[in-house]
Amino acid sequence: MEFETWQLLVLPFFFALGWLAARIDIRQVVKESRSIPTSYFRGLNYLLSEQPDRAIEAFLEVARLDPDTLELHFALGALFRRRGELDRAIRIHQNLVDRSDLKQDQRLKALYELGQDFLKAGLLDRAEDIFKKLETGVHVLDALRHQLEIYVLEKDWEAAIAVAQRLEKLGSPSQHADTSHYHCELALNAMLRKDVDAARAHLGEALAINRKAVRASQLLGDLAAQAGDDAGAIEHWRHIEQQNTAYLPVVAERLLKAYQRLGRLDDGIELIKGYLGRQPSADLFHILFNTVAEHRGWAEAEALAAETLKQLPSLRVLDDYLQARTSGTGNDLEIRMAQDLVHRQVSRVAYYQCGHCGFKARQFFWQCPACATWEGIPPERKENE
Numbered sequence: 001m002e003f004e005t006w007q008l009l010v011l012p013f014f015f016a017l018g019w020l021a022a023r024i025d026i027r028q029v030v031k032e033s034r035s036i037p038t039s040y041f042r043g044l045n046y047l048l049s050e051q052p053d054r055a056i057e058a059f060l061e062v063a064r065l066d067p068d069t070l071e072l073h074f075a076l077g078a079l080f081r082r083r084g085e086l087d088r089a090i091r092i093h094q095n096l097v098d099r100s101d102l103k104q105d106q107r108l109k110a111l112y113e114l115g116q117d118f119l120k121a122g123l124l125d126r127a128e129d130i131f132k133k134l135e136t137g138v139h140v141l142d143a144l145r146h147q148l149e150i151y152v153l154e155k156d157w158e159a160a161i162a163v164a165q166r167l168e169k170l171g172s173p174s175q176h177a178d179t180s181h182y183h184c185e186l187a188l189n190a191m192l193r194k195d196v197d198a199a200r201a202h203l204g205e206a207l208a209i210n211r212k213a214v215r216a217s218q219l220l221g222d223l224a225a226q227a228g229d230d231a232g233a234i235e236h237w238r239h240i241e242q243q244n245t246a247y248l249p250v251v252a253e254r255l256l257k258a259y260q261r262l263g264r265l266d267d268g269i270e271l272i273k274g275y276l277g278r279q280p281s282a283d284l285f286h287i288l289f290n291t292v293a294e295h296r297g298w299a300e301a302e303a304l305a306a307e308t309l310k311q312l313p314s315l316r317v318l319d320d321y322l323q324a325r326t327s328g329t330g331n332d333l334e335i336r337m338a339q340d341l342v343h344r345q346v347s348r349v350a351y352y353q354c355g356h357c358g359f360k361a362r363q364f365f366w367q368c369p370a371c372a373t374w375e376g377i378p379p380e381r382k383e384n385e
């Protein structure tokens with residue numbers, strides 16, 4: 001291989017290029033860092049020394065001095081909303097919306113943030129106005145979801161149904177289960193104004209949308225029972241056997257009463273005993289226990305509780321068993337003390353609980369009062385420590 005003198009220069013040449021490039025980069029970095037306001041570094045310092053309030057004030061100063069720091073404005077606005085300082089969040093986002101120099105996508109983003117501020121502040125009308133403006137463009141799905149949230153809060157069920165349908169058309173996950181509840185709410189309103197036909201129509205719609213709509217079957221049964229049609233009511237309530245057996249405790253008492261009115265209480269008791277075989281449930285048992293104790297006496301109720309306790313070792317069933325023991329003939333002091341203790345423990349630890357947010361309640365709700373999830377609360381109480 002032939003060697004030429006000029007090749008000796010190649011290495012120093014590339015070395016010089018690298019050195020130059022490095023110098024340019026360093027100069028650029030120094031220049032940029034000089035253009036950042038000192039408040040920014042002060043803010044960073046406060047953040048690092050875990051003084052978030054002072055950091056926020058420093059960053060606010062940066063935002064005031066340099067209106068071009070859009071991302072900083074958005075970050076501060078979102079932070080204020082998260083911290084519940086809604087007036088500050090609204091001010092920041094409103095300022096962005098009012099600015100004439102923003103690009104369309106930035107203005108829409110600011111508008112969307114402002115809508116969320118109003119929603120969190122409970123200013124539902126103003127939030128609704130904003131989310132309606134965002135019905136076209138990139139924020140359409142989120143805007144519709146927030147509109148749905150607002151209509152549910154306002155109990156405007158017709159509007160909620162319309163928005164849910166639009167969401168589905170735009171490819172959102174199925175809203176059928178929730179929409180069937182909106183129809184049930186409309187049916188309840190119709191029942192309050194004694195408009196039986198409208199109530200039945202809404203419940204029919206609820207079932208057409210979601211054939212597993214247990215609540216619609218329950219309300220159809222209630223309508224029939226109110227009209228004196230106990231056999232019809234039983235048919236509707238028994239439909240829940242095919243829909244979701246977990247919800248049988250919700251209608252068990254109604255079923256027993258309807259059978260009793262028809263003079264067929266024994267059939268009702270056998271039916272609930274059959275349910276217990278399929279759906280071991282202390283709440284379901286408690287309803288059966290009360291009916292048996294009332295109509296057949298404490299001895300049979302006690303035997304039933306003792307038998308159930310073997311399959312379902314629950315504090316609530318034990319409570320029923322001890323109640324039968326203390327109410328029956330074998331009433332001694334020790335059993336009464338034990339019953340008192342167990343009963344107090346049951347009242348302390350048994351409650352319904354939302355599987356979505358953990359909210360605890362003494363009574364059953366179709367919609368969680370805390371997180372607004374429909375059917376978030378299972379219809380069986382838990383025995384938690």
Ligand SMILES: [Zn+2]
Nearest residue numbers: 354357368371
């Ligand atoms: Zn919840």
